[in-house]
Amino acid sequence: MENKKRILTGDRPTGKLHLGHYVGSLANRVKLQEEYDSYIIIADVQALTTNFENPENLSQDTFQIAEDYLAAGLDPEISTIFVQSMIPEIHELTMYFSMFTTVNVLRHNPTVKSEAQQHGFSDMTYGFLGYPVSQAADISIFKAHLVPVGEDQIPHLEFTRKIVRRFNDLYRPVLVEPDILLGEVPRLVGLDGKAKMSKSLNNSIYLSDDSSEIRKKVMEAVTDPARIHKTDPGHPEVCTVYEYHKVFNQIEVEQIEGECRRGEIGCVVCKKRLAGCLDALLEPMRERRSKYSQNPGLVKDILMEGTKKAHRVAKETMDEVRDAMGINYFK
Numbered sequence: 001m002e003n004k005k006r007i008l009t010g011d012r013p014t015g016k017l018h019l020g021h022y023v024g025s026l027a028n029r030v031k032l033q034e035e036y037d038s039y040i041i042i043a044d045v046q047a048l049t050t051n052f053e054n055p056e057n058l059s060q061d062t063f064q065i066a067e068d069y070l071a072a073g074l075d076p077e078i079s080t081i082f083v084q085s086m087i088p089e090i091h092e093l094t095m096y097f098s099m100f101t102t103v104n105v106l107r108h109n110p111t112v113k114s115e116a117q118q119h120g121f122s123d124m125t126y127g128f129l130g131y132p133v134s135q136a137a138d139i140s141i142f143k144a145h146l147v148p149v150g151e152d153q154i155p156h157l158e159f160t161r162k163i164v165r166r167f168n169d170l171y172r173p174v175l176v177e178p179d180i181l182l183g184e185v186p187r188l189v190g191l192d193g194k195a196k197m198s199k200s201l202n203n204s205i206y207l208s209d210d211s212s213e214i215r216k217k218v219m220e221a222v223t224d225p226a227r228i229h230k231t232d233p234g235h236p237e238v239c240t241v242y243e244y245h246k247v248f249n250q251i252e253v254e255q256i257e258g259e260c261r262r263g264e265i266g267c268v269v270c271k272k273r274l275a276g277c278l279d280a281l282l283e284p285m286r287e288r289r290s291k292y293s294q295n296p297g298l299v300k301d302i303l304m305e306g307t308k309k310a311h312r313v314a315k316e317t318m319d320e321v322r323d324a325m326g327i328n329y330f331k
């Protein structure tokens with residue numbers, strides 16, 4: 001256990017997790033949890049950057065995301081799931097990092113820019129502009145070697161690597177430069193064919209959806225507009241349902257592609273097959289989830305245990321950070 005390399009990754013608790021999260025990062029976390037010493041952060045402070053007016057939702061969203069993690073197969077016996085706001089050392093390290101981070105670097109971060117645009121910010125709060133600094137602290141306080149995330153997180157990882165190099169150069173080589181691990185599908189298209197599955201676009205299948213919700217959503221998914229009759233030759237390359245078959249139905253995808261091009265399979269049958277695959281993927285998650293949803297105290301215990309363990313690690317690193325900076329005066 002001690003010799004294992006470490007993973008640190010996580011999400012903002014802003015609601016239910018969907019299939020985009022799963023193929024973007026969550027599946028990797030589940031797969032790698034035995035090989036790596038895994039820490040999963042529920043970044044509630046980062047969620048506050050845009051939700052500071054509604055902090056009352058954070059508690060529910062934190063438990064919701066923890067339940068999604070557990071349902072997806074993160075095993076609390078081996079993965080450490082914890083809550084960001086309960087680890088004050090992360091905020092302490094954020095402050096030290098912020099001394100050598102310029103405002104311009106943050107303003108040019110592509111993910112910060114596109115999120116600011118999405119939220120229609122004409123100006124940015126200090127906390128929002130600075131959240132990549134806090135994320136660099138999330139990662140480096142755990143000395144993570146690997147960060148499994150989706151594509152939108154690439155700028156934050158590049159920034160983290162720079163911060164770590166700068167810190168190690170300025171003071172002492174205490175921190176670890178992390179590598180990024182992109183998911184099998186770094187960005188999953190939405191059911192509406194839009195670039196990204198996203199809660200705010202209302203084009204998502206959630207890990208907690210039941211069979212009938214899945215079926216209904218898949219039936220409404222956007223397909224090749226040139227196909228009116230079953231016998232019309234299809235163009236899978238423009239079809240959202242085909243994109244999903246590529247990801248979730250690798251066994252049948254080639255056959256389906258051929259049948260579609262030759263006009264041998266109708267969209268309804270093709271969609272039913274996809275809905276069946278998705279249902280099969282989510283079924284074991286439902287089973288695991290029922291154990292936790294029947295016993296909310298269990299999730300709380302898991303989060304408290306995980307946070308306690310993560311706190312110990314963060315304190316150790318902070319002690320080394322203070323030593324390196326020469327600010328451990330009372331030692």
Ligand code: TRP
Binds near residue numbers: 008
């Ligand atoms: N920025 C991530 C998101 O938008 C959440 C996050 C916070 C994170 N801290 C992290 C991801 C550290 C990976 C590593 O969901």
